[in-house]
Structures are given as C-alpha cells and as structure tokens.
Amino acid sequence: MRDFLKFFIILFFGMQIQHAAAIETIEILGGKANQIPIAVTPFDEQTLAAQKQPQKINQIIENDLIRSGLFDILNTGGVSSYPRNADEVNYSNWSAIQAQFLILGQVVADTKSNTMEVKWSLVDIYKQNVVLSLVLKGRPSQYRAIAHKISDTVYEKLTGTKGVFHTKIAFVKKKSKDSYALYVSDYDGFNQRAIVKSKKPIISPRWSPNGEKIAYVSFEKEKPVIYIQNLVSGQRILLANFKGNNSAPAWSPDSKKLAIVLTYSANSQIYLINEDGTDIKQLIRTYAINTEPAWAPNGEEIFYVSDRGGSGQIYKINIKTLETKRVTYEGNNNLSPSLSPDGKLLLFISQKDRKYRVALQNLLNNQYLTLTEGPHDESPLFSPNGHMVLFTYKDYGKTSKIGTVSINGLTKTPINVGSETILESTWGPITN
Amino acid sequence: MKKSLLLASLLAALFAGCSTTEVEPMGLNAPFPELESKTADGAGADLSGAQDGAGLDSDELAKLKASDVLKERSVYFDFDSFAIKSEYESVIAAHAQFINEANAKVVLYGNASYEGSHEYNLSLGQKRAVAVKDALVSLGVSDASIETVSFGEEYANQECTASACGQDRRTDISYVGE
Numbered sequence: 001m002r003d004f005l006k007f008f009i010i011l012f013f014g015m016q017i018q019h020a021a022a023i024e025t026i027e028i029l030g031g032k033a034n035q036i037p038i039a040v041t042p043f044d045e046q047t048l049a050a051q052k053q054p055q056k057i058n059q060i061i062e063n064d065l066i067r068s069g070l071f072d073i074l075n076t077g078g079v080s081s082y083p084r085n086a087d088e089v090n091y092s093n094w095s096a097i098q099a100q101f102l103i104l105g106q107v108v109a110d111t112k113s114n115t116m117e118v119k120w121s122l123v124d125i126y127k128q129n130v131v132l133s134l135v136l137k138g139r140p141s142q143y144r145a146i147a148h149k150i151s152d153t154v155y156e157k158l159t160g161t162k163g164v165f166h167t168k169i170a171f172v173k174k175k176s177k178d179s180y181a182l183y184v185s186d187y188d189g190f191n192q193r194a195i196v197k198s199k200k201p202i203i204s205p206r207w208s209p210n211g212e213k214i215a216y217v218s219f220e221k222e223k224p225v226i227y228i229q230n231l232v233s234g235q236r237i238l239l240a241n242f243k244g245n246n247s248a249p250a251w252s253p254d255s256k257k258l259a260i261v262l263t264y265s266a267n268s269q270i271y272l273i274n275e276d277g278t279d280i281k282q283l284i285r286t287y288a289i290n291t292e293p294a295w296a297p298n299g300e301e302i303f304y305v306s307d308r309g310g311s312g313q314i315y316k317i318n319i320k321t322l323e324t325k326r327v328t329y330e331g332n333n334n335l336s337p338s339l340s341p342d343g344k345l346l347l348f349i350s351q352k353d354r355k356y357r358v359a360l361q362n363l364l365n366n367q368y369l370t371l372t373e374g375p376h377d378e379s380p381l382f383s384p385n386g387h388m389v390l391f392t393y394k395d396y397g398k399t400s401k402i403g404t405v406s407i408n409g410l411t412k413t414p415i416n417v418g419s420e421t422i423l424e425s426t427w428g429p430i431t432n
Numbered sequence: 433m434k435k436s437l438l439l440a441s442l443l444a445a446l447f448a449g450c451s452t453t454e455v456e457p458m459g460l461n462a463p464f465p466e467l468e469s470k471t472a473d474g475a476g477a478d479l480s481g482a483q484d485g486a487g488l489d490s491d492e493l494a495k496l497k498a499s500d501v502l503k504e505r506s507v508y509f510d511f512d513s514f515a516i517k518s519e520y521e522s523v524i525a526a527h528a529q530f531i532n533e534a535n536a537k538v539v540l541y542g543n544a545s546y547e548g549s550h551e552y553n554l555s556l557g558q559k560r561a562v563a564v565k566d567a568l569v570s571l572g573v574s575d576a577s578i579e580t581v582s583f584g585e586e587y588a589n590q591e592c593t594a595s596a597c598g599q600d601r602r603t604d605i606s607y608v609g610e
Contacts, residue, residue: 201586201587203554203584204550219583223581224581224582243579244581245554245558245582247551247554248551261551261555265562265565265575265578265579265580267555267558267559267562268555289552289556291551291552291554292549292551292552307555312548333548333552335548335549335551336549336551349548349549351548354547356547356548378548378549378550379549379550398590398591424550
C-alpha cells in the first residue's frame with residue numbers, strides 16, 4: 001500500500017491543479033480513505049411500465065461508480081425514506097450514514113408517446129446544497145444509457161475527469177474450436193452484438209481513436225491477416241495480407257495510420273501503413289522479435305516489445321529520429337504495452353515467477369507497480385479516461401474472462417458477457 | 433435545465449449501422465488488389481498463392497508416405513527456446529533431402545503455448561518456424577521453397593500444465609499439395 005501512495009502522489013500531483021474547476025479536489029490515491037462516500041437512492045419508477053430491467057437505475061449508477069474505484073457506495077437500506085426530489089432531502093438521515101454526496105431521482109414515463117423523463121439531483125450532504133438537478137429524456141429502450149449518462153455527469157462533476165460509462169467495448173468470443181466472433185457491447189457487457197463471425201481465431205481487436213472502425217487479426221486465410229471493419233457501414237477492408245504473418249494493428253492517435261507487424265520469411269518486425277493500406281514502410285529492423293506496437297498519445301513515439309535482450313521487454317522508438325530506448329527492466333517478460341491518455345503511464349503485462357499480472361510503470365520516475373495478482377492476466381488496455389483498465393484473466397485457472405481494474409488497484413470487477421472464453425478485448429473512445 | 437439524450441441517440445445510430453460480417457475469404461479482397469502484388473519474393477500473398485505453384489506427383493507422395501522419418505512432421509522446442517534439439521537433426525535432414533529431390537514446397541507452422549500474450553506468442557511461434565527454416569536452408573533448401581506462418585497460441589492446449597505445454601511449443605512441417 002505504501003508503494004501505491006508514493007506512486008500516485010507523484011503521478012497525480014499535477015492533476016489537482018488541472019481540475020480546480022471540479023467542485024471538490026479529489027486525490028486519486030491508493031487508500032480506501034480517499035474514496036468519495038456516496039449514496040444512490042432507488043429512484044421512484046412507479047410510472048414506468050412494468051418492464052424487466054435486470055438492474056434498476058440506482059443499481060446501474062452504483063455499479064458504474066464502484067468500477068471506477070474512486071467511490072465508496074453506501075448501503076441505503078437503513079434509511080427510512082427516499083427523497084424523490086432535492087427538496088425532500090433530510091440531511092441528517094444521510095449524514096447519519098456518513099454520505100458526502102447523494103444521488104436521487106424519479107422516472108416519469110409517458111406510455112402514449114413511449115418516452116420517459118428522468119429527473120435527478122446530485123446533493124452535497126456536507127455542504128447541504130444541491131450540486132445539480134437535471135432532466136434526461138429518452139425512450140424506455142434507452143433506460144441503461146440514461147443511467148450511464150447520470151453516472152458520467154456525476155463522475156465528471158466530482159472528479160474533474162470525463163466518465164466512460166457510456167462507452168463501448170469490443171471482445172472476441174471463442175464459442176468452440178471452430179466458432180469465433182467479434183462482439184461490440186456497452187462497457188459493462190450489456191447489449192452485446194456480433195459484428196464478425198468466423199470459423200477461425202480472431203485476435204488483437206483495436207478500436208480506432210475516432211470510434212469509427214475496429215482493426216483486428218483474423219486467421220480465416222489459414223494465417224494471420226489484418227482487417228479493418230467500419231462500424232457504421234459494416235464494410236471491411238483487408239489492410240494487410242503480406243507473405244507470412246500480419247498482426248498487432250495499433251492505431252495512431254489521429255486514426256489515419258496504423259503500426260502493424262509483418263514477418264515475410266523472418267521474425268516479427270514493425271511497419272507503418274496508412275489506414276487505407278497505402279504507403280507501407282518498415283519502422284524497425286533487427287534480427288530479434290519486434291511486436292505489439294502502441295502509440296504514445298503525442299503520435300511521435302511507439303512503444304513495443306522486443307526480445308533483443310534475451311526476453312520480451314518494452315522499448316520505445318521515436319518515429320522521426322528512430323532513437324530507441326529500453327523502458328522496462330523488472331520481471332522476466334514485459335508484454336502488451338499501452339499508454340495512458342496523458343502519456344504518463346505505461347500499462348503492460350509483467351511476468352515474474354511464471355505469473356502474468358497487469359502492471360503499470362510511471363514514465364516520469366520509472367516506478368513499477370502491479371495491479372492484479374495473475375496468474376494468467378493478459379491484454380490490458382486503458383479506459384479512454386485512463387482511470388480503469390480492461391483486461392482478461394483466467395477464471396478458476398480455466399476459462400478466459402474480461403474484467404476491469406481501477407488504476408488505484410482498489411476495485412476489480414468482472415464484465416459478464418457470457419460463459420464462453422474471451423480471447424481479447426478493446427475499449428472504444430469517449431463519444432461526446 | 434433540460435438535457436436531451438443526444439449522446440444516446442448518436443450511439444444508437446452507430447449501433448444501428450453495425451452489421452455482422454460473415455467471413456467470406458474470397459469476396460473481400462477486392463478493395464486492395466495492389467496489396468496482393470506487393471508481397472516479397474514474388475510469392476503469393478497468402479498460402480493459396482504458394483499452393484498454386486507447387487505440387488507433388490504421385491511417386492513423390494508415395495515416397496513421402498512410405499518413409500518413417502518423413503512421417504515425423506513436428507519439431508519440439510523447450511520453454512522460451514528456439515534452439516533445435518539434436519534429436520530432430522535427422523528428421524530435418526531427411527526433409528531437406530526430400531524437398532530438394534522432389535522440388536517440393538513446404539509451409540512451416542510455428543506454435544506456442546498459451547502463457548503470455550496472443551501477439552507475443554504469435555512472434556514466438558514464428559521464431560520457431562524460422563529456426564526450422566534456417567536449418568533447412570543450411571542443408572541446401574532454397575528460401576523460395578519455404579513459407580513460414582505462425583499460429584501462435586491459437587491452437588494450443590489451453591489447459592496444459594508445465595510438461596504438457598511442451599506439445600504446443602513446436603513447428604509443424606506441411607507439404608504444399610499433399
């Protein structure tokens with residue numbers, strides 16, 4: 001825990017100044033003591049036609065906030081009555097359960113027009129004032145989207161950082177030895193939809209930063225080739241089908257280029273290619289393996305894995321000067337690098353004692369920290385706001401599943417997308 | 433203050449546009465035909481290209497089937513290793529001789545155990561395929577007769593334990609047109 005504190009104090013020192021506009025100064029530290037105590041009351045949903053929602057609005061909001069690791073969600077079971085609007089708040093009731101903030105609301109449904117309005121408020125119990133009151137309108141089919149929107153609004157108001165609860169993820173399901181599919185869903189696993197089905201493996205999905213496309217590696221030609229699929233038109237193009245293997249697509253921050261890995265007749269090497277397949281050029285040429293490219297948010301550096309030192313370690317190269325530096329030293333192998341949105345944190349899989357765990361390295365001081373216990377964690381990627389990590393882990397040592405871990409290490413939460421094996425996943429961007 | 437769910441409707445529009453692509457390997461190459469011709473060595477862009485170019489006649493196929501040593505198609509490696517163990521030298525030598533005599537083409541499929549990342553294992557499998565290729569080339573087989581492909585961990589035994597995982601660390605020798 002001490003390591004955690006040191007790590008995040010250094011990392012987030014600048015953040016408090018940057019987010020002075022947020023109503024509270026939130027320190028993102030490793031300790032539970034720094035979580036924001038918040039209560040979410042059940043909303044009055046009496047006018048909503050009896051539809052089967054697996055989770056009520058308050059539960060969806062609670063799950064969102066829990067996942068981030070920044071909130072302590074209080075049990076509201078002992079409170080005698082729930083306010084439907086901010087005027088009805090009995091502050092002493094909520095002080096008694098040590099709530100700092102309270103979310104409350106009601107749903108007004110109009111069955112004739114098939115619409116619903118959610119009137120909700122965020123209340124500061126310490127200061128005894130209403131932080132905000134908003135009305136969200138939508139169709140009943142947008143029930144979960146409305147709840148996520150409330151979570152996002154609260155998150156941004158209280159942390160100064162945009163929420164990601166409205167975002168999408170994509171993941172590959174292996175249903176059987178000859179049935180694979182790439183799915184898109186809400187970030188919490190709801191509203192799944194298959195966008196590619198194949199008899200052969202699909203790996204390395206990567207959502208473009210502009211949200212329009214997903215690149216992935218498919219084995220449908222009996223060897224790995226790279227496709228880019230447009231999420232709006234459903235069309236896909238074959239980006240790379242060169243001799244040997246074609247894999248590890250990584251979008252540039254402007255979504256115009258990709259770093260990819262080709263082998264021809266030798267070991268994996270990193271190339272740059274335009275997203276329309278033109279202007280391919282080799283970036284790195286050594287006898288060793290060079291793979292798993294990941295762009296820095298400034299678009300100037302690419303982090304990647306090479307075994308040139310005898311085991312897989314992370315290096316970085318400046319794509320203009322070609323200056324190369326080794327970045328990781330701890331552990332036997334460090335694989336699957338990716339960068340936080342601010343470029344300050346390196347996220348990767350670290351293997352020590354034959355355990356593969358999600359790890360972070362602070363690029364400002366090179367401090368190293370593991371976020372998970374393994375033993376078979378893989379494919380870590382940041383949420384688009386950098387506060388959570390999506391990764392795969394082996395459930396009871398067998399089936400590979402996806403989940404999130406908050407970057408303060410406090411909350412690990414599965415994403416339930418079914419009983420099938422999940423090969424890999426990717427996180428779509430913030431879209432508002 | 434009222435706020436419409438613009439965001440939700442945008443997402444709904446995005447989702448409504450998502451259609452499922454059932455894999456059709458042949459029909460989808462059209463947008464980038466020039467990619468196919470840009471491959472190295474003048475060889476086919478994928479295995480189908482290599483398969484067009486070579487074939488074994490019936491005598492050669494019979495010989496391939498009859499030989500005990502040529503039935504050995506897998507070269508196994510140690511954990512995190514790419515060195516060809518001495519026990520496989522005779523197998524590789526027999527294949528090198530046959531490839532040269534029959535003017536055959538081979539595809540070397542590298543594999544890795546499931547531990548570690550999918551992409552790094554793809555590279556490790558490739559390195560194992562390249563190790564066998566280099567051994568064949570050192571025995572006089574021409575570069576153009578060999579294609580190397582990695583399956584990484586994708587066909588590995590997901591429940592292997594330390595010793596059984598060794599079965600996944602291998603290169604398989606496959607004859608084109610067999």
